[in-house]
Each structure stands twice: as C-alpha cells, then as structure tokens.
Amino acid sequence: METLVHAAPFVGYVYPNETIIPWTVLIVVYPYLTGLVAGAFTVSSMYQVFGIQRFKPVAHLALLVSLCCMLVVPMPLLLHLGHPERALNSMITPHWTSAFAVFGYAAGFYVILLILETWFVYRSFIVQQAQEGKGPLRWFYQLLSLGSYDLSEKAMSYDRKWIFTLAVIGIPAAHGLHGYIGFVFGSLKAREWWSSDLMPLVFLFSAIISGTALLIVIYVASCRLRKVPVDLPCLKGMAYALWGFMMFTLLLEGVE
C-alpha cells in the first residue's frame, strides 16, 4: 500500500481513495514483458514473413525469446490480483464490455501459436538431438519430437509452409495482444493522462523498441558464450530498426 499524500502540494487536491495507487509496479512489469514478446516476434517475422535475410541469424532466437517472455507474462498479473485463484473467472464468465475480458483468450491463443511455431522452427534441431544425443537429454528430445523424425525435403517444405502461416497470423496476434494493453489504459476516460487514442500505438511501438533492444543484448551475449563471431550486418540491421522505431515512438509521444 503506497500513499501519495506527500505529493499533494505538487499535484493539487487528490481524492482520499486515490492517494493509494491501485496499479503498482506489477502492472508496469506486465506490459513491459508483453512488449518484449511483441518486439522479439516482430524481428522474427521480418525474416520469416518479409524475408529480410540479414535477420536470419537471430530469427530463431527471437522466437524463443518471445516464447520465454510470454510464458511469464501472466505471472505479474496473477500476483497483482487480490484473488489470483479466481483469475479464470474472466474466461469462464467473461464480461464482454470490459477490455480486460479478452486477455485470457488472446494470451492463450498466442501462447499456443508461439509454441507451435517454435516447434516447427526447431524441429530439425530436435530430431538431430533425438537421434545423436546421449542420456536423459536424448529422451527429452525424443519426447519433444513427438515421434516425427522425417527430415526429407518434402517434410521440410511442409514445415516452412506452417512457419510462414503461423508467422503471418502471429503478427496481428502479437501486436494485437500488446496494442490491446494500450487500449486497456487508453480507454480509461477517468484517467486524463492515459485517455488517448494514440495509447495502443505508443504501446506497440515502444514494445518493438524494447523487444529489439533485448534481442540485441541476448544475441551478443549468446555469441560470446558460444564463442561465435557476431554477425555484424544482422546486428546493424537490428540497430537501424531500433533507431527507426524509436524515432517514430518519439514522434507519437510528441503528437500526444
């Protein structure tokens, strides 16, 4: 319970109940994590859908980063709730006029999509590990392969078709998921500083920035760990993307 009374001389009169901030750091962490999901997925889609070859070295990593972040996204939300055990009520009895009612479905759909796409992307690696690995790790990969060991050209082109389709659906899904968080804030007419039509866009583009930035850090760190030289054109490409999106977000903030 954090109180705002000390700020009263600067902000003017505040309603007594509003001296407590209802949405605290957990509600800040949650959109940030979703932002990382959407941002990393954007980089992945630049290669998978739009065929930008310089992003090839990070395309798979980006998908994995996206999936990892997405799995922990509900955590801060659940911890924030007064009754986390009732969280599923929003899916069992959704109240459709609420912007929040969609979250469970949207997030669930997107997690399934991400798991599927990541599985297809990493399938050749999984099969390879399942056949050549040793010990418990081999069993783990055998389980992950779901009994499908076919790596023929026909099977791979079938996989590519699935990856492309999922990535195409994933773009609106990822961006929709994050844009809607902007809508959750922006549709609150009672909060003058949030209530703006630009809110979903501001959220979306800042998400792409933070996701790309995280990917740059993880990519460089993973190259160091694997002792592989960093692919400079790819790194530069991500830096340009970061710069471009950041300028656009600043423009949006300025317009706001």
Add this chain to the structure above:
Amino acid sequence: MSDTTKPPSDARRAFLSQLGLAATYTGAVAGLGALGVAQESSAKSESPAATESFPTPDYDWTKHQWAFGVDATKCIGCLRCVEACKRENGVAGDAHHFRTWVERYVYLEGETRARVDSHHDPVNIEASGSEGEYRFANRYKDAKVEKAFFVPKLCNHCTHPACVQVCPVGATYRTEDGVVLIDHDYCIGCRYCVQACPYGARLFNEEQGVSDKCTWCYHRITKGLQPACVEVCPVGARVFGDMNDKQSPISLFVRNNRVQVLRPESGNAPNVFYVGIDKEVV
C-alpha cells in the same frame, strides 16, 4: 440581582452537595450502562453490513428506485457521516479508505481558485491526532476567507457506471432499484474499476483482496432504514429516498431545488444530486 433572590450560603452549600451526590449517582449509572453497551458492541466483532439478516427477505427490488441528495449549503463539516459509515460498513480506519468523505472548498480574498482539502490532508490528520479520527483543522483562521463551503462525496450509483463496464468478470453490477454493488465472493481484485471511476469513489479492501465502495447501506435501505450517513447527519445535508414515491424526501428534494450532478460530461449519469456547489467542485 437583589439579596432576597439569593439563597443563603448554607442552603446553597446543601444544594450543591446534593447536586454533587446526584451527579455521582447518575455518572455511576451511566457508566454501568455504557459498560454494558461497550460489552455488547465488542462481542459483535463484525460490522452490521456483514450480519446474518442480509439479504433482506421479501424485499422486491423492482418496486424502488433509490436516489441520494446532498445539500452543500447545510453541511457543517462535522464528519459524523464519515465516522458512521466507517463503523457501519467496517471500512479500514485510516486516511486512505473512504466510502464517503467530505471536501472543503475555500476561496481566499484575491485568489481566483479554490483551495481544496479533505480530512485525509496531513494538516487535518495532525489536527485530529490520528488517521482514524477525522477533523477539519482550523487552518484558515488567520486568512481572509471570501467564500467557503463543504461538499460531502460518495458513490454516485450512476445509471451508466464506468466501473461496471470495465469489470472483466461481471462481479460488480447495477441492481434493479438503482444501486451499484460488488459481489465480494466473485471479485478477482484487479482494481480496473478503481481506475475507471472518475469520482474516486471506489477503494480497494486490502484485507479481503477485493474492491469496495459505498452501497447506500443496501443492508439498511432494504429494511426501510436510512443509510448510516443520512441517519447521523445533524443538519439534514444528506437526503435519501425512493424516486418512485413522489412524496419521499429525495423526490421533494429534486423537485423543489435546482439540482446538479458531478462531472455530467463523463456520461455516467450520476444519481447523487447536489444543491449549492460551485463550478470548481468536481
């Protein structure tokens, strides 16, 4: 005063000693009585709102349309309503959780904007001595006050409530008789409704992990009683009643006055009607 009307000093002494004796007896009796009351109230640990007699049997919510009136010209800022509400509904006894509160608007000479404060202001808490007691400090006694008034606030039980709109599980709803309530057994505690209320009328009950708000003392009004804050108001600044009954206090209040609502532009269509507030009141 002539000497004849003055009682002799002996008689006066006797009279005073009798008076003292009587006072002692009365005090003892009153003290015992108070003790009994205190024991009774301490034995009942939960607030009246949570007792077994609610929901009221045989209450037909299609037959009423409740509404509330506030006459700001009458309010004296005694804050008995705030205290009564806290006790009646078991609201946390600090300066940040209120189902109803009172604001003070003061225009000083030469200033164009009102100075606004409420009992949660640090200066007022200092004057009362604790966060659990509510008082308005006499902070303007040396200033030249041009105009000043109090404004009691509470949930507006809007016809189109933004808080109900945003609830993701439908735990908060508007009853047929025009009261906005929360199902504490279904609320997930996301606080979206707290954010959505433009009047700051919603609060979060940390103890129970759910949102909370004024219910117009639904457990009382369904039994034919007045809300606690209306009941205790010593000057009649708070008016409550059934709009379906043309002779009810609220019907008369709305009919006989030029009333207004808070933030009409929000589109929530509030059902708390005000008389005697100024343009700065939001």
